[in-house]
Amino acid sequence: MEWLLNTTKQMKHKWEEVGVNVCDRTVRNRLKEMGFQYRKAKRKPALTPKHKRTRLQWAKERLMKTSNYIHNKIKPIANV
Template sequence: MAPTREMSVETKERIIKLLKEGKSSRNVAKNVGCSQSAVSKIWTKYKSNGKVVKGKRTGRPRKTSKRQDRKLKAICLENRKCTTKQMRNKWAESGVHVCDRTVRNRLKEMGFTYRKAKRKPSLTSKQKKTRWLSCILNKQKI
């Protein structure tokens, strides 16, 4: 089953308000734009807890802090051609011991993408000479 988008607290409060006014769950669902079962679940949770706020989330805690993530970003920007293993080793020097996968995940969260350098043939001596001459000519024009 695919994860569903969580309803905002404002919408939940609106549902509670409409139900307290005496509207039926069917009318409230149509008015708010959600299913009738969602309305009834919110109402039962409200009756048992007295609130509509989100509960505490479970899951594995992050191994790195925001400060450590900023350090990784600095390491990445220092040398963009660095591999994730090299970045991990530099990051380990500052006291963060994680695997390569964690480094890739953090970089992905920061918006960095992986690009492999395109393999190109080496320049011939003739091409090097023409480049050098064009540089000299452009320098003389300035």
């Protein structure tokens, strides 16, 4: 089952080593016919519920700081 971890280009080269001339597209087509599907690995892991809660808390704190800044700094200047 080691061959399952090979890329289509690696599989193509292995076939060529034994004298079979195929293109990588043919290898992909045959794998698809056998029921295999292309899966691209995620670039980064999904956020956990803890990460989401922490991010939401951080965003709410920043929102309050912005609101307080506008109320305390900008409004007094506008009244002058």
